[in-house]
Amino acid sequence: MKSFLLVILAALSSAAIAQHQCRDAQGRTTFQDKPCERDSAAVGAAPAGVEQARSPAIGSPEHLAGVASELERQLAKKRAEQPVVPRPALVESPPVMAKSSSSPMDFSACVLAANRSALQLIVAGRSAPIILNSSDLFMRRMCTDDGSVIVTCNRLDKLMVTTVSKYGSRAEGCF
Secondary structure, eight states: OHHHHHHHHHHHHHHHHOOEEEEOTTOOEEEESSOOOTTSEEEEOOOTTTTTSOOOOTTSHHHHHHHHHHHHHHHHHHHHHSOOOOOOOOOOOOOOOEEEEEEEOOHHHHHHHHHHHHHHHHHTTOOOOEEEEOSSEEEEEEEETTEEEEEEEETTTTEEEEEEESSSOGGGTOO
């Protein structure tokens, strides 16, 4: 859009400036806003009415108002040419398949709580693998009959995040 406006501005500026086309003694053609000098010949006639109406100086309030007016006219024309595109209908969000909750907890206490819960599941014949175990982050997945639970412990945030998901049940590979 900016480039479009710059092209229009350049075209309008050059049209306002180049009212006279002159050829000098060396044969070079120039475009200027003043009549040709005595030692150069006019090559083309100025558009009708240009001699009587001098264009305002570039950058003057009158010039900028004219440029703005022309830009508004061109923009209105462009908008009128563009087809109206209908907005797409709103799409329903898919059902939530996982819910997370967090609670403030010391890292060591969080890891201990996750391991105690996992031990109860392991004794019952369920899977509870450790996903990540570093000095700052601990994650364990615990498989249940109707999904899985992921417990995340974060030393820096001092948070325990529990995510309950409908995915990861025994039927989907959790044991």
